[in-house]
Amino acid sequence: MMIDKVAKLTIDDKPSIDLPIHEATYGPELIDVAALGKHNFFTYDPGFISTASCKSAITYIDGDKGILLHRGYPIDQLAKKTDFLTTAYLLLKGELPNSTQQQDFKKTITSHVSPPAIIEQTLQGFAKGAHPMAMLISLLGALAGYYHPIKIRDAAERKQAIEQLIGYMPTLVAMTYQHYLGNKINTPREGLDYASQFMYLLFDDTRANNPTLNKAIDRILILHADHEQNASTSTVRLAGSTLANPYACIAAGTAALWGTAHGGANEAVIKMLTEIKDEKNIEEYIARAKDPNSNFRLMGFGHRVYKNYDPRATVMKQTCDEVLNELGTPDDPLFRIAMQLEKIALEDEYFIQRKLYPNVDFYSGIILRAIGIPTALFTSIFALARTVGWLAQWSEMLDDNDFKIGRPRQWYTGPTERDI
Ligand code: ACO
Numbered sequence: 215m216m217i218d219k220v221a222k223l224t225i226d227d228k229p230s231i232d233l234p235i236h237e238a239t240y241g242p243e244l245i246d247v248a249a250l251g252k253h254n255f256f257t258y259d260p261g262f263i264s265t266a267s268c269k270s271a272i273t274y275i276d277g278d279k280g281i282l283l284h285r286g287y288p289i290d291q292l293a294k295k296t297d298f299l300t301t302a303y304l305l306l307k308g309e310l311p312n313s314t315q316q317q318d319f320k321k322t323i324t325s326h327v328s329p330p331a332i333i334e335q336t337l338q339g340f341a342k343g344a345h346p347m348a349m350l351i352s353l354l355g356a357l358a359g360y361y362h363p364i365k366i367r368d369a370a371e372r373k374q375a376i377e378q379l380i381g382y383m384p385t386l387v388a389m390t391y392q393h394y395l396g397n398k399i400n401t402p403r404e405g406l407d408y409a410s411q412f413m414y415l416l417f418d419d420t421r422a423n424n425p426t427l428n429k430a431i432d433r434i435l436i437l438h439a440d441h442e443q444n445a446s447t448s449t450v451r452l453a454g455s456t457l458a459n460p461y462a463c464i465a466a467g468t469a470a471l472w473g474t475a476h477g478g479a480n481e482a483v484i485k486m487l488t489e490i491k492d493e494k495n496i497e498e499y500i501a502r503a504k505d506p507n508s509n510f511r512l513m514g515f516g517h518r519v520y521k522n523y524d525p526r527a528t529v530m531k532q533t534c535d536e537v538l539n540e541l542g543t544p545d546d547p548l549f550r551i552a553m554q555l556e557k558i559a560l561e562d563e564y565f566i567q568r569k570l571y572p573n574v575d576f577y578s579g580i581i582l583r584a585i586g587i588p589t590a591l592f593t594s595i596f597a598l599a600r601t602v603g604w605l606a607q608w609s610e611m612l613d614d615n616d617f618k619i620g621r622p623r624q625w626y627t628g629p630t631e632r633d634i
Contacts, residue, residue: 256623273442280522293529298435305606326381327402346390346594347472358461375460383598388415426540437526440603446471450604455620467604468597480575480592483514487548504564514576521569530577
C-alpha cells in the first residue's frame, strides 16, 4: 500500500508519532492509528462514529448527499433494472453477471430451497406465536450444527455455504411465519423464482402469482441487501473474525439486526402509525419526539450515516404507491398518516436542524402489511435480504491481507486493585 501522507500526533513534549493517511476511492481519508498501541495510547470512539473497522470494496454511502452505491452502481438503478439475485451476484462477486452467469447463479441458489430435516425438528421446540426472529436465530444455529465443520478457507466449501444460506433463507423465514401462526408450511414448488417462491411459501397461490406484489418483495430485498458496516454487518464480521462457522455468524448478525434502532424499526414504524391512528394526532407524536424528557423517537426517522433523504426510502415510497394501487387501497390510512407525518416532520425545525429524514423502513412496513405479512415477520424479511450483504462482507474479510481477529480496546473506569 502506497503511503504518501502522514499525520503527526504530538502529545505533551514527547516526540510526535507519525500516523499514515490512507486514501479511499470515495469519502474521507483515513488516519491509520494501529501503531498507537505501541506508544501506549488507545483511541476512544463510542459507537464507532469516526472509526473505520475494515477496508471494503462492496458498498459506498455518502450520507450527506443521500448516495448509496453497490460496487459503484446507484441503488435506484439496481432496484429498477435488476432483480434481487442479480444484485446478490454483484455484491458477492464484484461485477454484474452476463446472462449465462445470471441463469446459472439463479439455478444454483433456487436449488437450495429445502433445508435439512433438523430445521423442522428445531422449529417444533418453539411455542406457536414465538417471535419469528427468535426462531430464525435458532434455525441458523441448528444449521451451524448440521454443517460443521466448514473449511472456510476452501473456496468450494465457502461458496457452497454462501449459496446454501442464500437459498435456504426464504424457506427458513417462511417456516418461522407458518409456525408463528400455527400452520404447516407448503412444500416448495419447482420452477419459481426467488421472490415468487418466498410468496408461495407464505401464501400459497393466492398472492404468489401476482407480479406486482412479487416485484415489490424483490425490490424490498434489493433495498435491504447491503449497507456497509452497520451494526449487524459489523457483528457478522466480528463473529467471523474468530473463524466461526458461517451459519453461526449469520445467526449473530440476525440477533444484532433485531433491535428497534436497527432492523426492528420496520416493525416499530407500523406499531407507531397504528398507535397514531388519525392524522389529527400527528402533532402530539411530533411533540413527544422533540421532548428532551421523553425517550420517544419517531420510528423510521433518522440514520447514523444519512443526514439527507435515504435514497432507499425514495424507491420504497414509489413501490408503496404501486402496491397500494394494485391492491385497490391507494387510500390506506397508515400510508396517509405516514405521508402526513413525513411532511410535518420535514418542515419542523427540530428535524431540520438534526438532519432527520425518513429511512428505508419508514415505508417498507406499509408495503409488507398491505401484502398481508404480519408485523412480527418484517425484521426476518430484512434478515433474509441482508444475508447476502453479510456473506459478501464476511467473505471479503476472510480474503483481506490485513485480516485479524476483531478485538477492540477499552477505557477502564473500574476500581484500582484492592484486597478482599
Ligand atoms: N426521532 C426524534 N429524534 C431523533 C430521532 C428520531 N427518530 N433520531 C435521532 N433523534 C435526535 C436525538 O434525540 C438527538 O437529539 P439531541 O441532539 O437533541 O440529543 C439527535 O437526533 C441525534 O441522535 P443520535 O441518537 O445521536 O443519532 P444516531 O446517529 O446515534 O442514531 C438512529 C441513529 C439510531 C437510527 C436514530 O436516528 C433512531 O433511533 N431512529 C429511530 C429508529 C430507526 O428508525 N432505526 C432504523 C435505522 S435504519 C436501519 O437500520 C435500516
